[in-house]
Amino acid sequence: MSESAVSRPSTGTISGKSIVLDNVTKQYPGQSSPAVDGVTLEIPAGKIVMLVGPSGCGKTTTLKMINRLIEPTKGRIVLGDEDVTSIGGDELRRRIGYVIQAGGLFPHMTVAANIAIVPKMLGWDKGRIAARVDELLELVSLDPAQYRDRFPKELSGGQQQRVGVARALAADPPVLLMDEPFGAVDPITRQRLQDELLSIQEEVQKTIVIVTHDFDEAVKLGDWIVVFTEGARIVQYDTPERILAEPANAFVENFIGSGAGLKQLTLRRVGEVTLADAVTVHAGEAAASAIEKMERADHNHVVVLDDRERPVQWLSRRQLARLDTLTDVPEDKLPVVGQGATLNDALDTMLVSSAGAALVTGRRDVFLGVITVETVMDAITAARASAAASIGGPVGTNSDAIPTVAPDAPTSAGSSMSQAHDD
Amino acid sequence: MADFLGSRFDQIAFASWQHLSLVVQCLLLATAIAIAVAAVVYRSRPLSSVANTVTAIGLTIPAFALVGLLVAPFGFGVPPALAVVTFFAILPILRNAIVGLTGINQSVVESARGLGMSRSSIFLRVELPLAWPVILGGIRVSAQMVMGIAAIAAYVLGPGLGGFIFSGLSRLGGANSLESVLTGVIGVVVLALLLDLLLVGLGRLTTPRGIRV
Ligand SMILES: Nc1ncnc2c1ncn2[C@@H]1O[C@H](COP(=O)(O)OP(=O)(O)OP(=O)(O)O)[C@@H](O)[C@H]1O
Ligand SMILES: [Mg+2]
Numbered sequence: 001m002s003e004s005a006v007s008r009p010s011t012g013t014i015s016g017k018s019i020v021l022d023n024v025t026k027q028y029p030g031q032s033s034p035a036v037d038g039v040t041l042e043i044p045a046g047k048i049v050m051l052v053g054p055s056g057c058g059k060t061t062t063l064k065m066i067n068r069l070i071e072p073t074k075g076r077i078v079l080g081d082e083d084v085t086s087i088g089g090d091e092l093r094r095r096i097g098y099v100i101q102a103g104g105l106f107p108h109m110t111v112a113a114n115i116a117i118v119p120k121m122l123g124w125d126k127g128r129i130a131a132r133v134d135e136l137l138e139l140v141s142l143d144p145a146q147y148r149d150r151f152p153k154e155l156s157g158g159q160q161q162r163v164g165v166a167r168a169l170a171a172d173p174p175v176l177l178m179d180e181p182f183g184a185v186d187p188i189t190r191q192r193l194q195d196e197l198l199s200i201q202e203e204v205q206k207t208i209v210i211v212t213h214d215f216d217e218a219v220k221l222g223d224w225i226v227v228f229t230e231g232a233r234i235v236q237y238d239t240p241e242r243i244l245a246e247p248a249n250a251f252v253e254n255f256i257g258s259g260a261g262l263k264q265l266t267l268r269r270v271g272e273v274t275l276a277d278a279v280t281v282h283a284g285e286a287a288a289s290a291i292e293k294m295e296r297a298d299h300n301h302v303v304v305l306d307d308r309e310r311p312v313q314w315l316s317r318r319q320l321a322r323l324d325t326l327t328d329v330p331e332d333k334l335p336v337v338g339q340g341a342t343l344n345d346a347l348d349t350m351l352v353s354s355a356g357a358a359l360v361t362g363r364r365d366v367f368l369g370v371i372t373v374e375t376v377m378d379a380i381t382a383a384r385a386s387a388a389a390s391i392g393g394p395v396g397t398n399s400d401a402i403p404t405v406a407p408d409a410p411t412s413a414g415s416s417m418s419q420a421h422d423d
Numbered sequence: 424m425a426d427f428l429g430s431r432f433d434q435i436a437f438a439s440w441q442h443l444s445l446v447v448q449c450l451l452l453a454t455a456i457a458i459a460v461a462a463v464v465y466r467s468r469p470l471s472s473v474a475n476t477v478t479a480i481g482l483t484i485p486a487f488a489l490v491g492l493l494v495a496p497f498g499f500g501v502p503p504a505l506a507v508v509t510f511f512a513i514l515p516i517l518r519n520a521i522v523g524l525t526g527i528n529q530s531v532v533e534s535a536r537g538l539g540m541s542r543s544s545i546f547l548r549v550e551l552p553l554a555w556p557v558i559l560g561g562i563r564v565s566a567q568m569v570m571g572i573a574a575i576a577a578y579v580l581g582p583g584l585g586g587f588i589f590s591g592l593s594r595l596g597g598a599n600s601l602e603s604v605l606t607g608v609i610g611v612v613v614l615a616l617l618l619d620l621l622l623v624g625l626g627r628l629t630t631p632r633g634i635r636v
Contacts, residue, residue: 069536094539104534108552108631117538151633167538177537 014046016207017080017174019066023399024075026061034073035061036232038399043224045080045174046205050218052255053228053235059211062232063177066209067096079175094118097176097206102184103164105152111137111163112148118171136166139200158189165197169204178210182217194220215256219244219263226396227252237396241267245387262344264383265376270346270360271339273379275369278303278359283312283328287320294320303359304328309366311336311359336361339368343376427602435587435606442583443614446573449505450566453512458558460513461520462546471521478514486511486572494579504581508573512565519561523554552631559626563619570615574607584610 020043026036036058043049051059064070066077068089076085084092105114112133119129134144140162152160161181168176181197182190194217201208212218218225219240227236227243229251236248244260244267247253256263279302281290290302294317302320304313306328313331315323335353337346339362349358350373357372428435464470486507493503527550535545577585584607591603 067537069533090539090541092539093537098534098537100530100534100537102530104530104537106531106535106549106553108549108633110633117540121539121544151631153633164534 014205015172015174016046016205018045019043019175019207019209020076020078021062021065022076022078024062024065024072024077025399026058026065026070027073033231036065036072038075039232039234039396040399041226041234041237041396042394043207043209044394045207047223048201048208048210048221049224049226050222051209051211051226051228052213052215052218053226053232054230054255055213057228057230058232059228060179062228063179063209063211066175066177067093067098069093069098094121094171095173095175097168097170097173099161099164099168099176099178099181101180102157103152103160103162103167105160105163105167107152110149110151111142111155114152114163115167115170117167122171132170133166136169137163139169139203140166141196142166156189157185158193161185161193162196165200169206174207176206176208178208180211180213183213190217197221216263216266220266224394227255231398233398234396238393239387239390241383242387242390245384261380264380265344265347266342268343268379268383269339270337270341270343270371271362273343273371273375275360275371276357276375278370280305280367281326283307283326285326287323287326290315290326291317291320303367303370305367308364310364311361311367314355314359335359336365337371338362338365343379346371347373347376424602424605427599427606431606435584435610438582438584438586439610439614442570442573442585442611443618445501445504445508445576445581445583446566446570446614446618449508449512449569449573450562453509453565454516454558454562456509457513457516457520457561458551460517461524465521465524471525474517474521478518481510481514486575487578490575490579499580501581503579504573504576504583508569508576511572512569515564515568516558516561519564520554520558523557524550526557527553553634556626556630556634559622559629563622566618566622567615570611570618574611584614 019041021039021041024036024039024041025034027034039062041062051062053059061070065072068077068084071089072085076083078084079092079095105111106117109117112130115133115136116129119132124132133148137144137147142159142162147155147159147163152163155163161184164181165176168178182193185193198221210218210221212221222240225236225238225240225243226234227248229235236243236252238246238248241264243252244256244264247256247260253260279290279294279297279299281293281302282305290304294300294302301314301316303311304315304326306312311334312328313326314334315326333353335349335355335358337349337358337360339360341349346358346360350356350371357370360368360371362368460474464474489510490503490507493506497503497506531549531553532545535549540548573581573583574585574588576583577589587603587607587610591600591605591607594600595604
């Protein structure tokens, strides 16, 4: 499996288990066509897989069949290397974390009691449960002393959602299922919760399956994205990079919406691209020597650094000519981005500063180089090329292979990943 | 009046105590039965509406008639009184229990299932506590209602304050007849207020802070 496109740093060890849906169908009684039609889906251990698609296409049904909240009509579900299709549903669900919109907390129990539900059922002793509750509250960025004894109604929506995640993780299940977990919070909180989920995932490395309406959320969170259409038919199962660069067909293109290029920019960090170098001088030097350096390097600007190598000014030839010695007075509105910023953020900064470029800083704001619009364009082109070149990945098909993912369709040079693994 | 009360204080106190005891015991029994019935029917819409219809019809049955009819199977004394009072006590509690249990936010129940809780532990640890304030509301209504109904028990020679009312009414105009009726009626009202106060206190103690309004 090519992981080059999935460039998320992984610090912890994978504690997740893989999930396989094998030819799973759900036919609700009294409906003419199945809500989920013969889905075969391989969810790799320790990855985040996003299920997206239009309303009513069967995302929730697919998700709930994994923990058998909805019993499949046909097919098998394999967790790790264990067939869990016929084990007790309650027992299975104790091993799979489940988070719904707004957390689904029990209003009559305190935060601590909510989180302790599964450990209690598993018969942990009191001390161990109390320690685990505090540990989890820390993990989801809530101060245990402050929040442990509160009731859900005494929390904000975002905090309730965090407690929901903590509760789902309580007994350290290998798998976490989330159904539109951030659907009920405002956009700013949603973004914060998404960032938090990513950093939690870095630590815990679970296998996480998330249903979402929001394609941008899928791109941001997913290692892999499944695009469904009516009847949970898989239109494309791919990395976010590749779905953006090579949508399988017009349906996916439509679903991505406009600005696929811009969305790709949110996938790459400034630190991942090659920066242009710049002429640097230090505060206190004579302007004349700065001009000389600049001419030797055939540049039109110099970056003035302070004594701790932090950029303070960015001067053009004309500005330099008017100066005597260089000071370390910080320039107003200096376009600076950190190396952790996305290319999208960098582009924003450039556009605001109207410089067509921005200064990049690393740890402790030390100057690293310059990022330009050209760098960003090159990065998009490179991302497209590498996305197109990477093939292979987990299996995702429906039993009656349908024309939308025909292996010889022009756009699917590398997208017919199902074929790569079909044996 | 004061003479009447003074001379019969022990008798009145004993009857009041018996009255209250009958009502409280019937309420406990009725609560248990109502919750058990609600537990069986609340997940099914048709069964719930059958139960609701039965409670509505049940409330229209004249208590007086029912208690008389029950003499045949139960004989005189405590048993028919207990049966009638419990029957009427069940009705408001059952109604509220069904309302309370079906009114629970389904996402809470779904997340309980998602955590792997069994059906019975969801009922006992999630649904029942959440429906409890509503059920308790039913118990309060029930308590008020059956406090009066329990007075009819005297008709079948059952215990309680009803005896004062019946004996007073049967010789109305005679000595102390009005005092006797008033003693019974006022006793019932005072007991009802007292019990309601107790139930409010019970509500305070048994409703978790998270769902208090
Ligand atoms: N309990 C049910 N009984 C009958 N039909 C159902 C049931 N649940 C879902 N369906 C139907 O199955 C189909 C898939 O529903 P599902 O909830 O999985 O969609 P979804 O992709 O999650 O949609 P949304 O994005 O709106 O949440 C829909 O047509 C829906 O009407
Ligand atoms: Mg859904």
